[in-house]
Amino acid sequence: MRGRSRDVRHQPVHHPLFARSYARLGALRDELLAGLTGRVIEIGAGSGLHFARYPRQVAKVVAIEPESHLRALAVTAALRAHVPVDVVPARAEALPVKSEAFDAVVTALVLCSVRDLGRSLRELHRVLRPGGELRFLEHGRARGRAMALTQRALDRTVWPALCGGCHTSREIVAEVRRAGFEIDTHRRLRVPERGLPLPTSSCVLGVARRPVPPADGGGPPPGQRAG
Numbered sequence: 001m002r003g004r005s006r007d008v009r010h011q012p013v014h015h016p017l018f019a020r021s022y023a024r025l026g027a028l029r030d031e032l033l034a035g036l037t038g039r040v041i042e043i044g045a046g047s048g049l050h051f052a053r054y055p056r057q058v059a060k061v062v063a064i065e066p067e068s069h070l071r072a073l074a075v076t077a078a079l080r081a082h083v084p085v086d087v088v089p090a091r092a093e094a095l096p097v098k099s100e101a102f103d104a105v106v107t108a109l110v111l112c113s114v115r116d117l118g119r120s121l122r123e124l125h126r127v128l129r130p131g132g133e134l135r136f137l138e139h140g141r142a143r144g145r146a147m148a149l150t151q152r153a154l155d156r157t158v159w160p161a162l163c164g165g166c167h168t169s170r171e172i173v174a175e176v177r178r179a180g181f182e183i184d185t186h187r188r189l190r191v192p193e194r195g196l197p198l199p200t201s202s203c204v205l206g207v208a209r210r211p212v213p214p215a216d217g218g219g220p221p222p223g224q225r226a227g
């Protein structure tokens with residue numbers, strides 16, 4: 001090891017900003033998945049970074065991933081998971097699963113990239129049982145006016161083409177509500193926390209729920225029904 005410095009500044013690969021946001025994301029990913037149980041569907045699972053992080057109480061994960069290279073990595077990651085994971089080629093806009101089949105849906109850094117956000121969210125609503133949870137960790141529209149304008153300009157020009165279909169200015173919480181979910185909790189975050197904000201720095205970590213319909217279907221009591 002002669003002549004090799006242990007000082008990270010002299011190492012050939014040294015990305016402190018990336019390393020910090022990645023470490024932060026790790027903690028947020030654990031928070032995203034904490035307490036999940038039963039059957040879970042993860043949308044846009046990528047290389048399967050979540051698989052080893054799922055709580056053991058999860059009975060099964062169906063991991064949707066449309067991109068073939070990432071899907072191959074996800075299949076390998078599934079072998080290292082503590083819970084059974086099936087990796088499935090599909091898109092959020094048309095999920096090849098039955099309605100109301102899952103206790104939870106998980107999305108992380110995906111809703112920015114789906115082609116049709118409204119349709120995707122309605123699919124997530126369809127496959128979730130009433131009372132089931134949508135857990136999301138997403139980036140979206142910044143609060144500050146200058147950054148929001150920058151995001152809009154980027155989305156209309158180079159960003160989606162350069163970043164795999166990603167859009168920076170989507171209003172995630174509003175769109176989740178519009179698709180019929182109730183928001184249980186959500187927290188706005190900045191990733192990375194310090195330094196110059198990026199177009200993707202404005203993040204939200206949240207839990208939404210598919211509402212349980214009233215036991216009587218929401219209509220008037222039987223005695224008052226017409227006919």
Ligand SMILES: C[S@@+](CC[C@H](N)C(=O)[O-])C[C@H]1O[C@@H](n2cnc3c(N)ncnc32)[C@H](O)[C@@H]1O
Nearest residue numbers: 044045046049067091092108109110113114115
């Ligand atoms: C930024 S990566 C995030 C991957 C992973 N969720 C994570 O947190 O590491 C975005 C992922 O969304 C996937 N994706 C893009 N469009 C999608 C769609 N319409 N339906 C499902 N997944 C999609 C991509 O293939 C990619 O795996």
